[in-house]
Amino acid sequence: MWEISTETVVAAAHQLRLAPGEGERLHGHNWRIKATVRANELDSRGFVMDFNELGPMLRALVEPYEHAFLNEIAPFDDVNPTAENLARVVFENLSAKLEARVSVVSVEVWENDACAARFSR
Numbered sequence: 001m002w003e004i005s006t007e008t009v010v011a012a013a014h015q016l017r018l019a020p021g022e023g024e025r026l027h028g029h030n031w032r033i034k035a036t037v038r039a040n041e042l043d044s045r046g047f048v049m050d051f052n053e054l055g056p057m058l059r060a061l062v063e064p065y066e067h068a069f070l071n072e073i074a075p076f077d078d079v080n081p082t083a084e085n086l087a088r089v090v091f092e093n094l095s096a097k098l099e100a101r102v103s104v105v106s107v108e109v110w111e112n113d114a115c116a117a118r119f120s121r
């Protein structure tokens with residue numbers, strides 16, 4: 001099988017809800033979001049899928065987060081906007097957009113150069 005990856009960066013703020021009545025201070029990250037997809041067969045061009053298709057698709061999914069406060073955007077108005085949950089939401093939204101031949105392997109969300117969360121099934 002083949003896997004390809006692409007990534008994009010989004011500047012967004014969040015404020016984690018911790019114990020009841022206790023939360024983090026509002027702060028931002030330049031979130032680096034990397035998606036990996038796979039296919040068992042290549043298309044007629046020899047692609048898992050065109051990077052020029054996958055890149056804009058990932059970008060469109062995360063564009064609503066650009067310069068936004070994640071806590072105000074569904075589902076993060078309800079679900080804690082952790083890197084873990086952001087990775088899951090992007091994974092699910094990207095999965096819904098792909099043709100049947102291609103599936104999402106993982107989505108990684110990096111808060112900084114040292115800390116990342118990765119979601120896969």
Ligand SMILES: [Zn+2]
Pocket residue numbers: 014027028029111
């Ligand atoms: Zn943070």
